[in-house]
Amino acid sequence: MLATVLLRLGALGVPVSNDPTSTDMYLLNFAVNKTIDHIKNQTNLSAVPEGLTHIAIDMAVGEFLYAKKSMGLLDVSSLDFSTATKRVKDGDTDVEFLVDAKSTPEANFYAFLNYLQHNDTDFVKYRVLSW
Secondary structure, eight states, X not given: OHHHHHHHHHHTTOOOOOOTTSHHHHHHXXXXXXXXXXXXXXXXXXXXXXGGHHHHHHHHHHHHHHHHHHTTOOOGGXXXXXXXXXXXXXXXXXXXXXXXXXXXXXXXXXXXXHHHHOOGGGGGGGOOOOO
């Protein structure tokens, strides 16, 4: 999953150092493991179900970005959120943007984080009873 998270970050234009001893890789590994543990704890499963893979990737990206921002290692003004959309409707073409173009970069960043981090309702289908 780590490789896919790196690809997702690259697609979002977020620079990440691939050096295994870098702070980025430590934070990234931590974010991936935290996300996996969270999903397994919420579903009572021993592995992340295939249907939650993309959600797990986005959650790990959100966790990584939040950690970098909290540590002062990420300049959100350098990120481009102009292409982020929340909803696209095909009939009569209706596009709703995830972020407000008039908002500050900081507000856009936190709106995007909220989108990435999902909530536990995504896990309902996969929950099993545990004794």
